[in-house]
Amino acid sequence: MSGSGLASVGQILREAREAQGITLDNAAMRLRLMHRQVEAMERDDFESLGQPVFARGFVRNYARLLGLVPESLLARMDGGPTEPAAFVPTEPALPRSWLTSPWLILSLLGLLLVVAVPVALYAWLNSDGGERPDAPTPAVMQPRPAAAVATAPVAAPADVVAPAPAPASPVIPATTDGTPPEAPASGAVESAAEGSVLHLDFGDESWTEIKDASGRMLMRQLNPAGSSADVHGQPPFDVVIGNATQVQMTYNGRPIDLKPFIDVTVARFTLEE
Incomplete structure:
Protein backbone atom coordinates (compact mmCIF):
# COMPACT_ATOMS: atom_id res chain seq x y z
CA MET A 1 0.00 0.00 0.00
CA SER A 2 1.22 3.56 -0.71
CA GLY A 3 1.21 6.39 1.77
CA SER A 4 -2.15 7.65 0.48
CA GLY A 5 -3.84 4.34 1.27
CA LEU A 6 -4.14 3.30 -2.38
CA ALA A 7 -2.57 0.17 -3.82
CA SER A 8 0.63 0.51 -5.81
CA VAL A 9 0.95 -0.40 -9.50
CA GLY A 10 2.58 -3.73 -8.68
CA GLN A 11 -0.04 -4.61 -6.08
CA ILE A 12 -2.88 -3.84 -8.53
CA LEU A 13 -1.29 -6.10 -11.13
CA ARG A 14 -0.70 -8.92 -8.65
CA GLU A 15 -4.24 -8.79 -7.18
CA ALA A 16 -5.81 -8.74 -10.68
CA ARG A 17 -3.72 -11.75 -11.73
CA GLU A 18 -4.55 -13.75 -8.59
CA ALA A 19 -8.26 -12.87 -8.91
CA GLN A 20 -8.28 -14.43 -12.38
CA GLY A 21 -6.35 -17.53 -11.27
CA ILE A 22 -3.35 -16.81 -13.52
CA THR A 23 0.02 -18.03 -12.31
CA LEU A 24 3.25 -16.07 -12.67
CA ASP A 25 4.62 -18.64 -15.11
CA ASN A 26 1.47 -18.48 -17.23
CA ALA A 27 1.53 -14.67 -17.26
CA ALA A 28 5.21 -14.67 -18.27
CA MET A 29 4.54 -17.12 -21.10
CA ARG A 30 1.59 -15.11 -22.45
CA LEU A 31 3.57 -11.85 -22.24
CA ARG A 32 6.66 -13.51 -23.76
CA LEU A 33 8.72 -12.28 -20.80
CA MET A 34 10.88 -13.96 -18.21
CA HIS A 35 9.51 -14.95 -14.81
CA ARG A 36 11.75 -12.43 -13.00
CA GLN A 37 10.50 -9.55 -15.18
CA VAL A 38 6.84 -10.20 -14.33
CA GLU A 39 7.75 -10.61 -10.65
CA ALA A 40 9.68 -7.30 -10.74
CA MET A 41 6.58 -5.47 -12.02
CA GLU A 42 4.48 -6.85 -9.17
CA ARG A 43 7.15 -5.67 -6.68
CA ASP A 44 7.19 -2.15 -8.26
CA ASP A 45 10.87 -2.78 -9.06
CA PHE A 46 10.74 -1.03 -12.43
CA GLU A 47 14.42 -0.02 -12.36
CA SER A 48 15.46 -3.65 -12.86
CA LEU A 49 13.49 -3.73 -16.13
CA GLY A 50 15.96 -1.40 -17.83
CA GLN A 51 15.15 1.98 -19.29
CA PRO A 52 11.80 3.64 -18.39
CA VAL A 53 10.51 3.24 -21.94
CA PHE A 54 10.73 -0.56 -21.59
CA ALA A 55 9.18 -0.60 -18.11
CA ALA A 63 -2.47 -4.40 -17.81
CA ARG A 64 -4.08 -5.31 -21.15
CA LEU A 65 -3.58 -9.01 -20.43
CA LEU A 66 -5.39 -8.65 -17.09
CA GLY A 67 -8.21 -6.50 -18.50
CA LEU A 68 -7.05 -3.29 -16.76
CA VAL A 69 -6.96 0.20 -18.25
CA PRO A 70 -3.21 0.80 -18.75
CA GLU A 71 -3.35 4.62 -18.80
CA SER A 72 -4.21 4.91 -15.09
CA LEU A 73 -1.31 2.63 -14.13
CA LEU A 74 1.11 4.50 -16.41
CA ALA A 75 0.00 7.79 -14.82
CA ARG A 76 0.97 6.43 -11.40
CA MET A 77 4.40 5.48 -12.73
CA ASP A 78 4.86 9.09 -13.95
CA GLY A 79 3.80 10.53 -10.58
CA GLY A 80 0.33 11.46 -11.81
CA PRO A 81 -2.92 11.44 -9.76
CA THR A 82 -3.45 8.15 -8.01
CA GLU A 83 -6.92 7.26 -9.26
CA PRO A 84 -8.12 3.67 -8.79
CA ALA A 85 -7.30 1.61 -11.85
CA ALA A 86 -10.43 0.70 -13.82
CA PHE A 87 -10.98 -2.98 -14.31
CA VAL A 88 -12.62 -4.28 -17.45
CA PRO A 89 -14.06 -7.71 -16.63
CA THR A 90 -13.41 -10.31 -19.26
CA GLU A 91 -16.14 -12.76 -20.12
CA PRO A 92 -15.32 -16.25 -18.91
CA ALA A 93 -14.85 -18.78 -21.65
CA LEU A 94 -17.92 -20.95 -22.07
CA PRO A 95 -17.37 -24.58 -21.15
CA ARG A 96 -16.98 -26.67 -24.23
CA SER A 97 -19.72 -29.23 -24.46
CA TRP A 98 -19.40 -32.57 -26.20
CA LEU A 99 -22.51 -31.59 -28.18
CA THR A 100 -20.48 -28.90 -30.00
CA SER A 101 -17.73 -31.30 -31.05
CA PRO A 102 -17.12 -31.04 -34.82
CA TRP A 103 -16.60 -34.80 -35.07
CA LEU A 104 -20.01 -35.43 -33.51
CA ILE A 105 -21.69 -32.98 -35.90
CA LEU A 106 -20.01 -34.57 -38.94
CA SER A 107 -21.01 -38.05 -37.73
CA LEU A 108 -24.65 -36.98 -37.32
CA LEU A 109 -24.70 -35.40 -40.79
CA GLY A 110 -23.25 -38.59 -42.32
CA LEU A 111 -25.85 -40.73 -40.52
CA LEU A 112 -28.62 -38.42 -41.72
CA LEU A 113 -27.46 -38.76 -45.32
CA VAL A 114 -27.24 -42.55 -45.07
CA VAL A 115 -30.83 -42.74 -43.79
CA ALA A 116 -32.42 -39.94 -45.81
CA VAL A 117 -31.12 -40.83 -49.30
CA PRO A 118 -32.59 -44.38 -49.49
CA VAL A 119 -35.90 -43.19 -48.00
CA ALA A 120 -36.20 -40.33 -50.50
CA LEU A 121 -35.31 -42.64 -53.42
CA TYR A 122 -37.90 -45.21 -52.35
CA ALA A 123 -40.59 -42.52 -52.02
CA TRP A 124 -39.80 -41.11 -55.45
CA LEU A 125 -39.90 -44.51 -57.17
CA ASN A 126 -43.32 -45.26 -55.67
CA SER A 127 -44.82 -41.89 -56.53
CA ASP A 128 -46.34 -40.66 -59.82
CA GLY A 129 -43.01 -39.07 -60.70
CA GLY A 130 -41.36 -42.47 -61.26
CA GLU A 131 -41.52 -44.24 -64.64
CA ARG A 132 -44.02 -47.10 -64.73
CA PRO A 133 -43.46 -50.19 -66.94
CA ASP A 134 -46.89 -49.93 -68.63
CA ALA A 135 -46.53 -46.28 -69.53
CA PRO A 136 -46.46 -45.64 -73.31
CA THR A 137 -43.15 -44.64 -74.78
CA PRO A 138 -43.36 -41.09 -76.15
CA ALA A 139 -42.70 -40.63 -79.87
CA VAL A 140 -39.23 -39.48 -80.78
CA MET A 141 -39.25 -36.30 -82.82
CA GLN A 142 -36.80 -36.44 -85.76
CA PRO A 143 -35.29 -33.04 -86.58
CA ARG A 144 -35.66 -31.78 -90.14
CA PRO A 145 -32.44 -31.44 -92.16
CA ALA A 146 -31.01 -27.99 -92.09
CA ALA A 147 -31.23 -25.96 -95.26
CA ALA A 148 -27.65 -24.88 -95.06
CA VAL A 149 -24.75 -25.50 -92.74
CA ALA A 150 -22.96 -22.36 -91.62
CA THR A 151 -19.27 -22.56 -91.01
CA ALA A 152 -18.56 -21.48 -87.42
CA PRO A 153 -15.20 -21.04 -85.76
CA VAL A 154 -14.22 -24.00 -83.62
CA ALA A 155 -14.15 -23.04 -79.96
CA ALA A 156 -11.29 -24.24 -77.86
CA PRO A 157 -12.18 -26.93 -75.32
CA ALA A 158 -13.04 -25.60 -71.87
CA ASP A 159 -10.24 -27.54 -70.23
CA VAL A 160 -7.52 -26.12 -72.52
CA VAL A 161 -5.91 -23.05 -70.98
CA ALA A 162 -4.04 -20.71 -73.25
CA PRO A 163 -0.48 -20.18 -72.08
CA ALA A 164 0.01 -16.93 -70.22
CA PRO A 165 2.37 -14.47 -71.86
CA ALA A 166 5.81 -14.37 -70.31
CA PRO A 167 6.21 -11.39 -67.97
CA ALA A 168 8.22 -8.60 -69.45
CA SER A 169 11.58 -7.99 -67.87
CA PRO A 170 11.68 -4.77 -65.84
CA VAL A 171 13.39 -1.91 -67.62
CA ILE A 172 16.09 -0.30 -65.47
CA PRO A 173 16.97 3.20 -66.67
CA ALA A 174 20.69 3.70 -67.28
CA THR A 175 22.64 6.56 -65.79
CA THR A 176 24.20 9.30 -67.88
CA ASP A 177 27.48 7.36 -68.19
CA GLY A 178 25.69 4.23 -69.45
CA THR A 179 26.08 2.16 -66.23
CA PRO A 180 22.96 0.77 -64.49
CA PRO A 181 22.02 2.47 -61.20
CA GLU A 182 22.94 0.76 -57.96
CA ALA A 183 20.15 -1.23 -56.28
CA PRO A 184 19.12 0.02 -52.80
CA ALA A 185 20.44 -1.95 -49.83
CA SER A 186 18.13 -4.83 -48.91
CA GLY A 187 18.14 -3.93 -45.21
CA ALA A 188 17.03 -0.31 -45.68
CA VAL A 189 13.33 0.18 -44.87
CA GLU A 190 11.99 3.71 -45.09
CA SER A 191 8.50 5.11 -44.65
CA ALA A 192 7.06 8.41 -45.82
CA ALA A 193 5.12 8.79 -42.57
CA GLU A 194 6.58 11.19 -40.02
CA GLY A 195 7.35 9.84 -36.57
CA SER A 196 10.09 8.26 -34.52
CA VAL A 197 13.15 6.59 -36.06
CA LEU A 198 14.67 3.22 -35.19
CA HIS A 199 18.21 2.63 -36.52
CA LEU A 200 19.63 -0.90 -36.52
CA ASP A 201 23.16 -2.12 -37.32
CA PHE A 202 23.48 -5.86 -37.96
CA GLY A 203 26.85 -7.41 -37.08
CA ASP A 204 25.53 -10.80 -38.21
CA GLU A 205 22.43 -12.20 -39.95
CA SER A 206 19.27 -11.30 -38.02
CA TRP A 207 15.55 -11.82 -38.65
CA THR A 208 13.70 -8.65 -37.62
CA GLU A 209 9.99 -7.78 -37.26
CA ILE A 210 8.77 -4.27 -36.31
CA LYS A 211 5.13 -3.08 -36.06
CA ASP A 212 3.89 0.45 -35.35
CA ALA A 213 1.07 1.65 -33.06
CA SER A 214 -1.62 0.68 -35.60
CA GLY A 215 -0.26 -2.86 -35.94
CA ARG A 216 1.11 -2.19 -39.44
CA MET A 217 4.19 -4.24 -40.26
CA LEU A 218 7.05 -1.79 -40.92
CA MET A 219 9.84 -4.35 -41.31
CA ARG A 220 9.86 -8.12 -41.68
CA GLN A 221 12.97 -9.59 -43.28
CA LEU A 222 16.29 -11.35 -42.84
CA ASN A 223 19.04 -8.74 -42.64
CA PRO A 224 22.52 -9.76 -43.86
CA ALA A 225 25.64 -9.24 -41.79
CA GLY A 226 27.12 -5.76 -42.07
CA SER A 227 23.87 -4.10 -43.18
CA SER A 228 21.85 -1.39 -41.44
CA ALA A 229 18.25 -0.15 -41.56
CA ASP A 230 16.21 2.93 -40.57
CA VAL A 231 12.54 2.36 -39.67
CA HIS A 232 10.14 5.33 -39.40
CA GLY A 233 6.75 5.13 -37.72
CA GLN A 234 4.47 6.06 -34.83
CA PRO A 235 5.22 4.51 -31.41
CA PRO A 236 4.68 2.30 -29.53
CA PHE A 237 6.62 -0.26 -31.61
CA ASP A 238 6.38 -4.04 -31.16
CA VAL A 239 9.89 -5.34 -31.87
CA VAL A 240 11.24 -8.88 -32.43
CA ILE A 241 14.99 -9.20 -33.16
CA GLY A 242 16.70 -12.53 -33.81
CA ASN A 243 20.39 -13.04 -33.02
CA ALA A 244 19.98 -9.93 -30.87
CA THR A 245 23.47 -10.05 -29.35
CA GLN A 246 24.84 -9.10 -32.78
CA VAL A 247 22.51 -6.10 -33.28
CA GLN A 248 23.05 -2.48 -32.23
CA MET A 249 19.94 -0.29 -31.98
CA THR A 250 19.19 3.42 -31.43
CA TYR A 251 15.81 5.09 -30.91
CA ASN A 252 15.65 8.74 -32.07
CA GLY A 253 19.44 8.83 -31.67
CA ARG A 254 19.46 7.22 -28.19
CA PRO A 255 21.22 3.85 -27.83
CA ILE A 256 19.00 0.97 -26.65
CA ASP A 257 20.41 -1.91 -24.57
CA LEU A 258 18.84 -5.15 -25.84
CA LYS A 259 20.41 -7.49 -23.26
CA PRO A 260 17.56 -7.35 -20.63
CA PHE A 261 15.07 -8.56 -23.26
CA ILE A 262 16.98 -11.44 -24.85
CA ASP A 263 15.53 -14.90 -24.27
CA VAL A 264 18.04 -17.43 -25.64
CA THR A 265 18.90 -15.44 -28.82
CA VAL A 266 15.66 -13.50 -29.52
CA ALA A 267 14.73 -10.09 -28.04
CA ARG A 268 11.00 -9.25 -27.79
CA PHE A 269 9.77 -5.94 -26.35
CA THR A 270 7.48 -2.93 -26.83
CA LEU A 271 9.21 0.40 -27.43
CA GLU A 272 7.28 3.53 -26.46
CA GLU A 273 7.94 7.25 -26.77
Whole structure:
Protein backbone atom coordinates (compact mmCIF):
# COMPACT_ATOMS: atom_id res chain seq x y z
CA MET A 1 0.00 0.00 0.00
CA SER A 2 1.22 3.56 -0.71
CA GLY A 3 1.21 6.39 1.77
CA SER A 4 -2.15 7.65 0.48
CA GLY A 5 -3.84 4.34 1.27
CA LEU A 6 -4.14 3.30 -2.38
CA ALA A 7 -2.57 0.17 -3.82
CA SER A 8 0.63 0.51 -5.81
CA VAL A 9 0.95 -0.40 -9.50
CA GLY A 10 2.58 -3.73 -8.68
CA GLN A 11 -0.04 -4.61 -6.08
CA ILE A 12 -2.88 -3.84 -8.53
CA LEU A 13 -1.29 -6.10 -11.13
CA ARG A 14 -0.70 -8.92 -8.65
CA GLU A 15 -4.24 -8.79 -7.18
CA ALA A 16 -5.81 -8.74 -10.68
CA ARG A 17 -3.72 -11.75 -11.73
CA GLU A 18 -4.55 -13.75 -8.59
CA ALA A 19 -8.26 -12.87 -8.91
CA GLN A 20 -8.28 -14.43 -12.38
CA GLY A 21 -6.35 -17.53 -11.27
CA ILE A 22 -3.35 -16.81 -13.52
CA THR A 23 0.02 -18.03 -12.31
CA LEU A 24 3.25 -16.07 -12.67
CA ASP A 25 4.62 -18.64 -15.11
CA ASN A 26 1.47 -18.48 -17.23
CA ALA A 27 1.53 -14.67 -17.26
CA ALA A 28 5.21 -14.67 -18.27
CA MET A 29 4.54 -17.12 -21.10
CA ARG A 30 1.59 -15.11 -22.45
CA LEU A 31 3.57 -11.85 -22.24
CA ARG A 32 6.66 -13.51 -23.76
CA LEU A 33 8.72 -12.28 -20.80
CA MET A 34 10.88 -13.96 -18.21
CA HIS A 35 9.51 -14.95 -14.81
CA ARG A 36 11.75 -12.43 -13.00
CA GLN A 37 10.50 -9.55 -15.18
CA VAL A 38 6.84 -10.20 -14.33
CA GLU A 39 7.75 -10.61 -10.65
CA ALA A 40 9.68 -7.30 -10.74
CA MET A 41 6.58 -5.47 -12.02
CA GLU A 42 4.48 -6.85 -9.17
CA ARG A 43 7.15 -5.67 -6.68
CA ASP A 44 7.19 -2.15 -8.26
CA ASP A 45 10.87 -2.78 -9.06
CA PHE A 46 10.74 -1.03 -12.43
CA GLU A 47 14.42 -0.02 -12.36
CA SER A 48 15.46 -3.65 -12.86
CA LEU A 49 13.49 -3.73 -16.13
CA GLY A 50 15.96 -1.40 -17.83
CA GLN A 51 15.15 1.98 -19.29
CA PRO A 52 11.80 3.64 -18.39
CA VAL A 53 10.51 3.24 -21.94
CA PHE A 54 10.73 -0.56 -21.59
CA ALA A 55 9.18 -0.60 -18.11
CA ARG A 56 6.17 1.38 -19.39
CA GLY A 57 5.77 -1.00 -22.30
CA PHE A 58 5.84 -4.03 -19.97
CA VAL A 59 3.24 -2.50 -17.63
CA ARG A 60 0.99 -1.58 -20.58
CA ASN A 61 1.03 -5.13 -21.98
CA TYR A 62 0.52 -6.68 -18.52
CA ALA A 63 -2.47 -4.40 -17.81
CA ARG A 64 -4.08 -5.31 -21.15
CA LEU A 65 -3.58 -9.01 -20.43
CA LEU A 66 -5.39 -8.65 -17.09
CA GLY A 67 -8.21 -6.50 -18.50
CA LEU A 68 -7.05 -3.29 -16.76
CA VAL A 69 -6.96 0.20 -18.25
CA PRO A 70 -3.21 0.80 -18.75
CA GLU A 71 -3.35 4.62 -18.80
CA SER A 72 -4.21 4.91 -15.09
CA LEU A 73 -1.31 2.63 -14.13
CA LEU A 74 1.11 4.50 -16.41
CA ALA A 75 0.00 7.79 -14.82
CA ARG A 76 0.97 6.43 -11.40
CA MET A 77 4.40 5.48 -12.73
CA ASP A 78 4.86 9.09 -13.95
CA GLY A 79 3.80 10.53 -10.58
CA GLY A 80 0.33 11.46 -11.81
CA PRO A 81 -2.92 11.44 -9.76
CA THR A 82 -3.45 8.15 -8.01
CA GLU A 83 -6.92 7.26 -9.26
CA PRO A 84 -8.12 3.67 -8.79
CA ALA A 85 -7.30 1.61 -11.85
CA ALA A 86 -10.43 0.70 -13.82
CA PHE A 87 -10.98 -2.98 -14.31
CA VAL A 88 -12.62 -4.28 -17.45
CA PRO A 89 -14.06 -7.71 -16.63
CA THR A 90 -13.41 -10.31 -19.26
CA GLU A 91 -16.14 -12.76 -20.12
CA PRO A 92 -15.32 -16.25 -18.91
CA ALA A 93 -14.85 -18.78 -21.65
CA LEU A 94 -17.92 -20.95 -22.07
CA PRO A 95 -17.37 -24.58 -21.15
CA ARG A 96 -16.98 -26.67 -24.23
CA SER A 97 -19.72 -29.23 -24.46
CA TRP A 98 -19.40 -32.57 -26.20
CA LEU A 99 -22.51 -31.59 -28.18
CA THR A 100 -20.48 -28.90 -30.00
CA SER A 101 -17.73 -31.30 -31.05
CA PRO A 102 -17.12 -31.04 -34.82
CA TRP A 103 -16.60 -34.80 -35.07
CA LEU A 104 -20.01 -35.43 -33.51
CA ILE A 105 -21.69 -32.98 -35.90
CA LEU A 106 -20.01 -34.57 -38.94
CA SER A 107 -21.01 -38.05 -37.73
CA LEU A 108 -24.65 -36.98 -37.32
CA LEU A 109 -24.70 -35.40 -40.79
CA GLY A 110 -23.25 -38.59 -42.32
CA LEU A 111 -25.85 -40.73 -40.52
CA LEU A 112 -28.62 -38.42 -41.72
CA LEU A 113 -27.46 -38.76 -45.32
CA VAL A 114 -27.24 -42.55 -45.07
CA VAL A 115 -30.83 -42.74 -43.79
CA ALA A 116 -32.42 -39.94 -45.81
CA VAL A 117 -31.12 -40.83 -49.30
CA PRO A 118 -32.59 -44.38 -49.49
CA VAL A 119 -35.90 -43.19 -48.00
CA ALA A 120 -36.20 -40.33 -50.50
CA LEU A 121 -35.31 -42.64 -53.42
CA TYR A 122 -37.90 -45.21 -52.35
CA ALA A 123 -40.59 -42.52 -52.02
CA TRP A 124 -39.80 -41.11 -55.45
CA LEU A 125 -39.90 -44.51 -57.17
CA ASN A 126 -43.32 -45.26 -55.67
CA SER A 127 -44.82 -41.89 -56.53
CA ASP A 128 -46.34 -40.66 -59.82
CA GLY A 129 -43.01 -39.07 -60.70
CA GLY A 130 -41.36 -42.47 -61.26
CA GLU A 131 -41.52 -44.24 -64.64
CA ARG A 132 -44.02 -47.10 -64.73
CA PRO A 133 -43.46 -50.19 -66.94
CA ASP A 134 -46.89 -49.93 -68.63
CA ALA A 135 -46.53 -46.28 -69.53
CA PRO A 136 -46.46 -45.64 -73.31
CA THR A 137 -43.15 -44.64 -74.78
CA PRO A 138 -43.36 -41.09 -76.15
CA ALA A 139 -42.70 -40.63 -79.87
CA VAL A 140 -39.23 -39.48 -80.78
CA MET A 141 -39.25 -36.30 -82.82
CA GLN A 142 -36.80 -36.44 -85.76
CA PRO A 143 -35.29 -33.04 -86.58
CA ARG A 144 -35.66 -31.78 -90.14
CA PRO A 145 -32.44 -31.44 -92.16
CA ALA A 146 -31.01 -27.99 -92.09
CA ALA A 147 -31.23 -25.96 -95.26
CA ALA A 148 -27.65 -24.88 -95.06
CA VAL A 149 -24.75 -25.50 -92.74
CA ALA A 150 -22.96 -22.36 -91.62
CA THR A 151 -19.27 -22.56 -91.01
CA ALA A 152 -18.56 -21.48 -87.42
CA PRO A 153 -15.20 -21.04 -85.76
CA VAL A 154 -14.22 -24.00 -83.62
CA ALA A 155 -14.15 -23.04 -79.96
CA ALA A 156 -11.29 -24.24 -77.86
CA PRO A 157 -12.18 -26.93 -75.32
CA ALA A 158 -13.04 -25.60 -71.87
CA ASP A 159 -10.24 -27.54 -70.23
CA VAL A 160 -7.52 -26.12 -72.52
CA VAL A 161 -5.91 -23.05 -70.98
CA ALA A 162 -4.04 -20.71 -73.25
CA PRO A 163 -0.48 -20.18 -72.08
CA ALA A 164 0.01 -16.93 -70.22
CA PRO A 165 2.37 -14.47 -71.86
CA ALA A 166 5.81 -14.37 -70.31
CA PRO A 167 6.21 -11.39 -67.97
CA ALA A 168 8.22 -8.60 -69.45
CA SER A 169 11.58 -7.99 -67.87
CA PRO A 170 11.68 -4.77 -65.84
CA VAL A 171 13.39 -1.91 -67.62
CA ILE A 172 16.09 -0.30 -65.47
CA PRO A 173 16.97 3.20 -66.67
CA ALA A 174 20.69 3.70 -67.28
CA THR A 175 22.64 6.56 -65.79
CA THR A 176 24.20 9.30 -67.88
CA ASP A 177 27.48 7.36 -68.19
CA GLY A 178 25.69 4.23 -69.45
CA THR A 179 26.08 2.16 -66.23
CA PRO A 180 22.96 0.77 -64.49
CA PRO A 181 22.02 2.47 -61.20
CA GLU A 182 22.94 0.76 -57.96
CA ALA A 183 20.15 -1.23 -56.28
CA PRO A 184 19.12 0.02 -52.80
CA ALA A 185 20.44 -1.95 -49.83
CA SER A 186 18.13 -4.83 -48.91
CA GLY A 187 18.14 -3.93 -45.21
CA ALA A 188 17.03 -0.31 -45.68
CA VAL A 189 13.33 0.18 -44.87
CA GLU A 190 11.99 3.71 -45.09
CA SER A 191 8.50 5.11 -44.65
CA ALA A 192 7.06 8.41 -45.82
CA ALA A 193 5.12 8.79 -42.57
CA GLU A 194 6.58 11.19 -40.02
CA GLY A 195 7.35 9.84 -36.57
CA SER A 196 10.09 8.26 -34.52
CA VAL A 197 13.15 6.59 -36.06
CA LEU A 198 14.67 3.22 -35.19
CA HIS A 199 18.21 2.63 -36.52
CA LEU A 200 19.63 -0.90 -36.52
CA ASP A 201 23.16 -2.12 -37.32
CA PHE A 202 23.48 -5.86 -37.96
CA GLY A 203 26.85 -7.41 -37.08
CA ASP A 204 25.53 -10.80 -38.21
CA GLU A 205 22.43 -12.20 -39.95
CA SER A 206 19.27 -11.30 -38.02
CA TRP A 207 15.55 -11.82 -38.65
CA THR A 208 13.70 -8.65 -37.62
CA GLU A 209 9.99 -7.78 -37.26
CA ILE A 210 8.77 -4.27 -36.31
CA LYS A 211 5.13 -3.08 -36.06
CA ASP A 212 3.89 0.45 -35.35
CA ALA A 213 1.07 1.65 -33.06
CA SER A 214 -1.62 0.68 -35.60
CA GLY A 215 -0.26 -2.86 -35.94
CA ARG A 216 1.11 -2.19 -39.44
CA MET A 217 4.19 -4.24 -40.26
CA LEU A 218 7.05 -1.79 -40.92
CA MET A 219 9.84 -4.35 -41.31
CA ARG A 220 9.86 -8.12 -41.68
CA GLN A 221 12.97 -9.59 -43.28
CA LEU A 222 16.29 -11.35 -42.84
CA ASN A 223 19.04 -8.74 -42.64
CA PRO A 224 22.52 -9.76 -43.86
CA ALA A 225 25.64 -9.24 -41.79
CA GLY A 226 27.12 -5.76 -42.07
CA SER A 227 23.87 -4.10 -43.18
CA SER A 228 21.85 -1.39 -41.44
CA ALA A 229 18.25 -0.15 -41.56
CA ASP A 230 16.21 2.93 -40.57
CA VAL A 231 12.54 2.36 -39.67
CA HIS A 232 10.14 5.33 -39.40
CA GLY A 233 6.75 5.13 -37.72
CA GLN A 234 4.47 6.06 -34.83
CA PRO A 235 5.22 4.51 -31.41
CA PRO A 236 4.68 2.30 -29.53
CA PHE A 237 6.62 -0.26 -31.61
CA ASP A 238 6.38 -4.04 -31.16
CA VAL A 239 9.89 -5.34 -31.87
CA VAL A 240 11.24 -8.88 -32.43
CA ILE A 241 14.99 -9.20 -33.16
CA GLY A 242 16.70 -12.53 -33.81
CA ASN A 243 20.39 -13.04 -33.02
CA ALA A 244 19.98 -9.93 -30.87
CA THR A 245 23.47 -10.05 -29.35
CA GLN A 246 24.84 -9.10 -32.78
CA VAL A 247 22.51 -6.10 -33.28
CA GLN A 248 23.05 -2.48 -32.23
CA MET A 249 19.94 -0.29 -31.98
CA THR A 250 19.19 3.42 -31.43
CA TYR A 251 15.81 5.09 -30.91
CA ASN A 252 15.65 8.74 -32.07
CA GLY A 253 19.44 8.83 -31.67
CA ARG A 254 19.46 7.22 -28.19
CA PRO A 255 21.22 3.85 -27.83
CA ILE A 256 19.00 0.97 -26.65
CA ASP A 257 20.41 -1.91 -24.57
CA LEU A 258 18.84 -5.15 -25.84
CA LYS A 259 20.41 -7.49 -23.26
CA PRO A 260 17.56 -7.35 -20.63
CA PHE A 261 15.07 -8.56 -23.26
CA ILE A 262 16.98 -11.44 -24.85
CA ASP A 263 15.53 -14.90 -24.27
CA VAL A 264 18.04 -17.43 -25.64
CA THR A 265 18.90 -15.44 -28.82
CA VAL A 266 15.66 -13.50 -29.52
CA ALA A 267 14.73 -10.09 -28.04
CA ARG A 268 11.00 -9.25 -27.79
CA PHE A 269 9.77 -5.94 -26.35
CA THR A 270 7.48 -2.93 -26.83
CA LEU A 271 9.21 0.40 -27.43
CA GLU A 272 7.28 3.53 -26.46
CA GLU A 273 7.94 7.25 -26.77
